[in-house]
Amino acid sequence: KNEVEQSPQNLTAQEGEFITINCSYSVGISALHWLQQHPGGGIVSLFMLSSGKKKHGRLIATINIQEKHSSLHITASHPRDSAVYICAVRMYSGGGADGLTFGKGTHLIIQP
Amino acid sequence: DTGVSQDPRHKITKRGQNVTFRCDPISEHNRLYWYRQTLGQGPEFLTYFQNEAQLEKSRLLSDRFSAERPKGSFSTLEIQRTEQGDSAMYLCASSSGRGLAGELSYNEQFFGPGTRLTVL
Numbered sequence: 742k743n744e745v746e747q748s749p750q751n752l753t754a755q756e757g758e759f760i761t762i763n764c765s766y767s768v769g770i771s772a773l774h775w776l777q778q779h780p781g782g783g784i785v786s787l788f789m790l791s792s793g794k795k796k797h798g799r800l801i802a803t804i805n806i807q808e809k810h811s812s813l814h815i816t817a818s819h820p821r822d823s824a825v826y827i828c829a830v831r832m833y834s835g836g837g838a839d840g841l842t843f844g845k846g847t848h849l850i851i852q853p
Numbered sequence: 854d855t856g857v858s859q860d861p862r863h864k865i866t867k868r869g870q871n872v873t874f875r876c877d878p879i880s881e882h883n884r885l886y887w888y889r890q891t892l893g894q895g896p897e898f899l900t901y902f903q904n905e906a907q908l909e910k911s912r913l914l915s916d917r918f919s920a921e922r923p924k925g926s927f928s929t930l931e932i933q934r935t936e937q938g939d940s941a942m943y944l945c946a947s948s949s950g951r952g953l954a955g956e957l958s959y960n961e962q963f964f965g966p967g968t969r970l971t972v973l
Contacts, residue, residue: 745895774961782890782969783966784964785964786963829896831959840886841962843888843895843896843897844895845895846894
């Protein structure tokens with residue numbers, strides 16, 4: 742079982758819809774990242790959070806540490822939001838380990 | 854350019870050849886990470902440097918893989934005797950290991966565009 746699970750794996754929606762992507766993890770973490778990857782490979786960091794909620798433009802990320810769950814929301818979705826969204830965690834380690842553990846990604850397509 | 858850069862962007866090689874990739878992090882970032890991503894999968898951690906010290910290596914990093922960051926700035930990742938299973942996108946990321954007050958801190962990672970390796 743992967744330590745970081747994302748759902749759904751694929752999501753197709755119409756422009757303007759409210760989008761939710763979920764991430765569950767099974768280990769203790771010190772930080773969770775939401776990343777965006779466009780075709781061709783480039784990865785952009787959207788959020789890094791360890792508690793609560795963050796908002797940037799139309800994007801909102803929440804995390805519930807007790808439930809080991811995070812969600813990424815996109816309001817008023819647009820075709821340019823089409824991309825793969827990846828959840829990644831920095832596992833809590835007394836040794837200071839910094840390498841991220843990634844989910845497999847959610848492939849989002851927003852149709853006009 | 855103030856982002857993370859990687860070179861080359863694409864590399865095609867024959868099985869058994871050695872390849873070397875370079876990563877130039879954001880200049881003030883002291884932490885540098887290498888990841889590998891195969892088609893349809895999320896990235897996987899390979900190794901991590903703080904300044905010139907290699908502090909962490911994944912079990913994915915076989916003896917054929919070696920990474921260096923000799924002066925704490927750019928880093929190289931070498932794969933010896935490449936195999937077809939090494940075909941992947943190799944991603945580099947960097948971050949600052951310091952908070953606003955100069956204390957040790959874990960911060961956001963910034964990714965480069967990746968090097969796509971194809972082993973024939």
